[in-house]
Ligand SMILES: *[C@@H]1O[C@H](CO)[C@@H](O)[C@H](O)[C@H]1NC(C)=O
């Protein structure tokens with residue numbers, strides 16, 4: 001997959017010079033794929049949730065939160081969001097997802113890139129954590145979740161960035177007896193507890209965690225299941241657990257749930273975020289392909305609120321209306 005992608009990238013500028021703009025390949029130059037980003041909406045908090053468990057609520061998350069599509073990068077088609085993580089958090093996004101890569105320049109600093117750092121480098125992990133810390137300090141009643149795909153950097157480099165920013169001190173640590181997959185939904189604290197103890201950051205690593213060494217970097221699949229993310233058509237969204245693979249897909253484990261709801265477009269056989277359809281993908285309605293429909297279906301299957309909806313272009317559609325609909329009832 002990566003090899004195919006790289007060969008396309010190498011091949012493209014030679015073959016399709018007309019569609020290369022600022023070094024970013026584009027599927028067409030006819031204007032159909034040009035974005036018209038809306039200003040971001042805002043989350044409407046539901047006060048009763050404050051005394052409920054972290055695991056009892058729905059949060060909106062941004063898929064590839066640092067991969068931006070902006071005028072500065074020529075509306076890079078590798079971008080998944082129109083606004084940076086500071087705007088995302090201020091608007092109401094409460095989970096930020098990103099991929100951590102080794103620095104191609106050789107430093108120990110983790111880079112947050114999309115697939116490959118040559119394609120999209122969204123800055124260093126430390127810069128990202130600084131933005132999160134600024135938000136948490138300015139908003140003392142808010143809880144934020146980070147989800148990182150670990151593509152290889154060692155655990156000590158992840159921990160170093162948390163230590164350097166001081167976010168290790170604000171990180172939630174489950175009790176020792178709940179590690180290794182035994183933390184059930186009812187074991188999570190209330191948001192009020194997290195606020196009063198100032199442990200308001202929950203961080204998951206997709207792989208490479210070791211909670212005996214770094215207790216606040218949680219092994220994602222010990223705590224959470226997630227649905228399939230490779231969606232190419234609006235009628236393909238599912239609610240069944242696709243990962244971790246040890247759960248039977250017909251069983252809904254008493255764990256946090258992450259519902260992937262973003263659509264890919266395709267160009268010469270590789271996937272990139274479908275921006276033209278984002279207002280429908282993120283719509284609050286109940287038509288096929290809309291977040292509202294998917295959310296309601298998952299809630300009914302799980303018989304509880306889904307915890308995280310991971311979206312592209314969070315500012316399109318009405319993602320915060322969907323969140324409110326889940327949390328208010
Ligand atoms: C985005 O998805 C819609 C709905 O499937 C599709 O009609 C459209 O062609 C896609 N856009 C791109 C650029 O592939």
Ligand SMILES: *[C@@H]1O[C@H](CO)[C@@H](O)[C@H](O)[C@H]1NC(C)=O
Nearest residue numbers: 277278279280281283285317
């Ligand atoms: C999405 O945007 C298109 C083009 O502006 C518009 O025709 C369509 O009605 C919008 N869809 C929704 C669900 O708002």
